[in-house]
Amino acid sequence: MTYARTEPTDQEPDIRARPPLVREFLLVAGLFLAYKFGRRAANGHVEEAFRNAGNVWDLERALHLPGEGGVQGVLLHSQTLIHAANTYYATVHFPATVLFLVWLYRRRPLHYLWSRRILAVLTGAALVLHLIFPLAPPRMLPAAGLIDTGQVYGPTVYGATPATDTMANQFAAMPSLHVGWAVMVAVGLIVATRSRWRWLWLLHPAITLLVVVGTANHYWLDAIVVVALLAVALAALRLPLPARNAPAHLPWATGAGAVPGAGVRVPAYAAVSGADARVDAYVAGATHPARTPAGSGAGR
DSSP states (O other): OOOOOOEEETTOGGGOOOHHHHHHHHHHHHHHHHHHHHHHHTTTHHHHHHHHHHHHHHHHTTOOOOOOOHHHOOOOOOOHHHHHHHHHHTTTTHHHHHHHHHHHHHHHHHHHHHHHHHHHHHHHHHHHHHHHSOOOGGOOOGTTTTOOHHHHSOOSSSOGGGGSSOOOTTTTTOHHHHHHHHHHHHHHHHHOOTTTGGGGHHHHHHHHHHHHTTTSSSSSSHHHHHHHHHHHHHSSOOOOOOOOOOOSSSSHHOTTOOOTHHHHHHHHGGGGGTTTHHHHHHHHHHHOOGOOOOTHHHHT
């Protein structure tokens, strides 16, 4: 007699929760394209973006937040370090999130659905803020006294003239999706795994925060706002409970062949190695009581 595997859900993926691959690919790609084109729709508000940047800078000073220049000063002590920070900013953000979703899709389908919804809500909320609150990053603000490390040291993902950059909206600093997506990747992996080392995933958002601030692409407030939005999304969209897997070929799992109202349950010794013959006898006796040999002791 062979039993279905009953390992914890963090070890054995529930394939019934996994949505069709083609549909998910089209959905995620569509959401990403909608976001990219939505950001470009916010282009052209240059004066408003610089006015908002001045207000954000003044608010940070009023709140006594640390200056972004302190982080940039540390990075500028080494050309290798600043180049690594620019590379991290340009190359890690999107691929890390894609790999995170792919892994969840294959190994943790329920966590994948939850994480995809959270990321979609967070990104949609960020797009709304980009549209209603254009913001020039600190590398463009003269009062900040920071340099554009991407343009000076490379690599960079932005054009040299922000007002005419057709590839990206450089006036969409608020909030920082670099930080928001990184925090969600860490949260999703911590929740979906059981390793004692899983808390190290928090290094990803920590490094991302230092990178986006040190390269003068974002203010501290950009990160604070996106974390607040993520907290609201996490509170509103709870992780669905996994279905309890039962051995499908047994009568108590599907009801097939079971006597109505019999309430057949697996005996305590069913989990003991080498007990298959006794389990078969128990099932046979429970589902066909008329065949139980007389004097066997059944029903005592």
